[in-house]
Amino acid sequence: MPAPAPSELAFIRFVSVENMMKLVHSIGVETVLKDLARYIEDDFRRWEKFDKTPRVASHSAEGVIELMPTSDGEDYGFKYVNGHPKNTKEGLQTVTAFGLLARVDTGYPELLTEMTLLTALRTAATSAMVASHLAPKGARVMAMIGNGAQSEFQALAMRAICGIDTLRLYDIDRAATEKAVGNLKGLGFDLVPCATPEEAIEGAQIITTCTADKQYATILTDNMVGAGQHINAIGGDCPGKTELHKDILTRSDVFVEYPPQTRIEGEIQQMPEDFSVTEMWQVITGAAPGRVNDRQITLFDGVGFAIEDFSALRYLRDRLKDHPFYQELDIIADPDDPRDLFGMLERSKQH
Template sequence: YSFKYVNGHPKNHCVGLPTVMAFGVLADVATGLPVLLSELTLTTALRTAATSVMVARRLARPDSRVMALIGNGAQSEFQALAFHHLLGIRELRLYDIDPTATAKLMRHLAGTPGLALTACTSVADAVRGADIVTTVTADKTNATILTPDLVEPGMHINGVGGDCPGKTELHPGVLAQARVVVEYEPQSRVEGDVQQMPADFPVTEFWRVLAGQAPGRQSPEQVTVFDSVGFALEDFSALRLLRDLSQQLGLGAPLDLIPPLADPKNLFAELGLSGQRQAA
């Protein structure tokens, strides 16, 4: 089993810190012994992008080649490269309210074979003609990054930034006209973009699509939304992969978090105070 510590502070860049910082622990179920302590800041970005592509393989049109990327901050490169290498995206249309963020993203991706980059002047400019729209913004507000008038038939929307109560990116009208897929419905209704919708608004948990219990994309014209919030199972899977890879590649180092006890029933002896008079 595992746990993850993660924060979300959009103003951290003002003090030289990342918006998201995370670490996690993987432990043996039989004994509770921690077997892996790992950073999860980079890993969170990687597993989020991987999950986005996994869902898009079932929900986006197979001929999707153009993606709009709205929000060009810390997670944008991971999303861009995942969709390029794993889904065949050939053109990225980029927009951020901060032009320096877009410039940073373009520097990092310049020279990527088979990937064209276009800096756009607005959300509307970026999404026009896009097959897939990824929104990955950081501001903790009920925002409306994408409105119904910008949605085109057959579009797949990968909504990543709406991930806590009071933080959304999609206009309710976008959700109302789309087939919405989530990771875990009880969590998504509190943290995802669907927090804006009535309690009976229909959503599909993605595991049902993978298991063949629910369809993926149903027609070329269908509008689909992945309301991504991040789910514990993704972090658990990432930690297991990190453990396996660290063992295979000889990475990592032992860390003395748990004292090696000569007698597991005698913890006090580890202080080396036996026989000494203790102050009251």
């Protein structure tokens, strides 16, 4: 009897870290960021179509492991992501992730991918897409507070999508700033390493805060923030972890992805339950105002939402058509007769 070769249905596409890097270089990182921002904006525009649920978190003393599922009725996606701030000290990533896209009509998985890199890209694309709606017109200077793994992606996305050309960088660890400057030099930015957060925000139209400690921290205090600025606060992203003094929140118009999740994880976890926020998808559809004047402080309390990962998975699937950087994985048992799983197992014994 011939070996029972798995049918095509038994395979899903898998994008490894190596293939993801090849794909990004093949397309160009700034093009990827711009494309991702467009996919994310498109999905925000059809926000009401999605199944939404706060992420499913498993907390431990050391960190958190989360599953972030969503579906638009045609495709189903989820991401596995951990957050372990102490990992860095052991030479490990704070955040690693992978994700999956499946068909709703059959439930069959289609695409499995590394998402550590893809998450860094989609997070930056989301920040920049939001800033394109909220930041003051003609913004060119960004303060980048926290110069870790996310910082260069933020810088490139803010340039590609919002026209930022000057970066004022600060990190509590000087070596992180040196790393970021080293990676970004030669890419055409004006780079200004700063000794304090106060120095970093001088003249900045956009302030990005992206620090990693799992604790209530005050990276920005009220007196540091001036009229007309846009704050892109993405480091406050789990319970017990914030970056901004609450007085800033009361002075700003706060924009969020999905309020039930942001109230648990974002900067606004410091505020009462009924603290007023605007959902970003409503700004994009025109249902709610974004920036209304040039004195207003806008604040994006970004925690990362499943729909952004879904957009990134959709984008990847579409790009794989022209950039086939994937392997095939035999992860679905697919006997000829679907009721004959045991027969498939038994027949495989003979080979």
